[in-house]
Amino acid sequence: MSDFLERINIGRTTDTNKGLLTGLTKFDKFTYNLQKETYTVIGAMKKVGKTAFLDFRYVLMPYLLNPNANIKWFYFSFEISRIKKMAKFASFLIFYKYGKLINPSEIMSVGDKKLSDEDYLLVEEVYKKELVALFGEWNKQGKLIKEGKITFIEEKTNPTGIRVTLLDHFYKNGEIMYTDYEIEGAKKKRMTGYRENDPSLYTIIITDHVGLLKKEQGFNKKDNIDKFSEFMIEMRNTYKATVIATSQFNRDLSKIDRLKFSGDQLTPTAEDFKDTGNLAEDATVLITLFNPYAYKHLKKHLGYELNKLDKKYVSLHLLESRDTEGFVDLGLNFIGSCGFFKELPYPEDMTNSIYQKVQSNQFALEQ
Numbered sequence: 001m002s003d004f005l006e007r008i009n010i011g012r013t014t015d016t017n018k019g020l021l022t023g024l025t026k027f028d029k030f031t032y033n034l035q036k037e038t039y040t041v042i043g044a045m046k047k048v049g050k051t052a053f054l055d056f057r058y059v060l061m062p063y064l065l066n067p068n069a070n071i072k073w074f075y076f077s078f079e080i081s082r083i084k085k086m087a088k089f090a091s092f093l094i095f096y097k098y099g100k101l102i103n104p105s106e107i108m109s110v111g112d113k114k115l116s117d118e119d120y121l122l123v124e125e126v127y128k129k130e131l132v133a134l135f136g137e138w139n140k141q142g143k144l145i146k147e148g149k150i151t152f153i154e155e156k157t158n159p160t161g162i163r164v165t166l167l168d169h170f171y172k173n174g175e176i177m178y179t180d181y182e183i184e185g186a187k188k189k190r191m192t193g194y195r196e197n198d199p200s201l202y203t204i205i206i207t208d209h210v211g212l213l214k215k216e217q218g219f220n221k222k223d224n225i226d227k228f229s230e231f232m233i234e235m236r237n238t239y240k241a242t243v244i245a246t247s248q249f250n251r252d253l254s255k256i257d258r259l260k261f262s263g264d265q266l267t268p269t270a271e272d273f274k275d276t277g278n279l280a281e282d283a284t285v286l287i288t289l290f291n292p293y294a295y296k297h298l299k300k301h302l303g304y305e306l307n308k309l310d311k312k313y314v315s316l317h318l319l320e321s322r323d324t325e326g327f328v329d330l331g332l333n334f335i336g337s338c339g340f341f342k343e344l345p346y347p348e349d350m351t352n353s354i355y356q357k358v359q360s361n362q363f364a365l366e367q
Contacts, residue, residue, distance in 0.1 A: 010199075020069060020202065023061035026343050030318055030328050031285060034062060036202060038323075039236045039243040041283040043273055048291045049314055050246050051079070051208055052088075052339035058206060058244050060092055063134065063149070071202045073150040074169070076162060078212035082152045084108075086131055088339055093126040094119075095338040099365050103337040158214040159228035163235075166205060170239045173197050194238050202242055205235055209246040210279065229282045236284070247279055264300040266292070267329060270319050286320040303347025304331050308355035312336075313344070333358050340364055 011017040019033030028034075034057075044050040059073060077085060087104040094100050100122065106113045107123055115123065136148030153165070174196045178189040207213075207228070215224045228245075235241040249272050268288035273280035280286055291314050292301035299306060302315055312335055318328035331344040342364050345354060357363035 016199065020062040020071070021065040022057045023065060024057060024316075024330075024332075024341070024343055026330055027316065027318070027328070030325050031321060032324055034058065034202075034242065035323075036242055037236055037240045038284045039232055039245075039282065040285040040287060041245050041247055041273070041279045042287045042289070043247045043249055043268065043279075044289040045249050045291070045294070048289045049334055049336060049339075049341075050248075050289050052334075052336065053289055053314075053316075053341060054206065054208060054244060054246055055085075055088065055339055056092070056341050058204060058242075059134075059150070060089065060096075062202075062204075063130075064096070069202060070198065070200050071149055071204060072169070073204045073206065074166060075150050075152045076157070076205075076207045077152065077154050078156050079208060081154050082135065085152070086127075086135055089131060089134065090123050090126050091338040092340060093130050094122050095335070095340055095364075097126065098122060101335070101338055101361065156212065156214040158216045159224065159231050160216060161214070162207070162228070163231045166235055166239075166241075169203065170194065173201065173203075174239070191238075194240070196240065203239070204242045204244065205232070207232075207245040209248055211248055226278050229278050233282055245279065247273060249273075264292075264298060264302065266290075266295065266298070266301070267315060267317050268319075280320070283320070284322050285318070286326075288317045288319060290315045290317065302329055302331055304344065304350065305355065308352075308359070309333075310359040312358055312361075333364055335361060335364055 017035070019035040022028055022034050042050050042054060059075070062069070062071060080088070084104065087107045090107055091102055091104045094102055100119075102115075102119050102122070105111070106115055106119070109115050132146070132148065134148050134150050135152060136144055136150070137146035139145050174194050176191055177193040177195060179192045181188055181190055210225050210228055211221070213224055213228055215221070216227055219227065232243045232245065236243050249268070267290050270280050270286060272288070273286070292298045292306060293311050293313075301313075304313060306313065312333055314332050314334045316330045316332050318326055320326045331347070333342045333344055334340070344350065344358075354363060357366070
């Protein structure tokens, strides 16, 4: 049987192609859940919640909703240290599991904030039950003594450094296949494919964000991002990786002529990625987030009444998806202090009762 027919039959007879659930039921239907062999780019302006969304959809919820899945994350974090990321994850997990809102600054006792003994016990519990499994165990000197599901890299590196790190993982967890050929009498080998030792393994590669990559020698920013994207295509196509990268827009939507014509339908478009190299063209899935509260003239957005959502709202947009349907707009309840997202009902299904539940966080806690 050919490899083509084998892949088809594996999909027919197993759940291999089902993908990972991410907690966004509507959105998952448009993207066939979270699949292997995909390259997702998430774009947004500053302070919209793109990193929180990244963590929610591509780390925390896949971990929580797919307990039997075999997942390995490589998280290249150029803005947030591991300790601060763990505090953010702890805040999310405490809200998700216990319904209590403790923001990361309080967890770290920043400034005048002091974590109470009662809340410390909750932090300690999610640390032992979840954070060690995710991040591994580290001693007081910051030395890793037990590996977790996430390899967290906070030191800035260039695209080649990222590729070297990832290839080491793939070489240890699979087999490179070659074919022999001859040129001008010299015998050579050409790489023809990659076979995973464990086809059920999801290798999820996260880079947050591409504008902060260390530059290759002699490269400008665009060249650097293009080289990174070239390597991520390799990770997707050859090694069947799930790649996610975030990109920060360099221009404000309010400076674009479409602002005065779009009304409450104002959303980012693929054009807003134009200063970030080939990311938009290379990606399998292109996503943007939008915060309408940054635009004071907006009273509604996509049909949602903004004043009734207490600034606990962002919109999510699927701009492109090569393997599925694109152009999807969804409203999300977003609790920024703990990084929690939940899909809102469609605008026509919103009631005053639902708006009130969003304001009190009751909507987020309802299953």
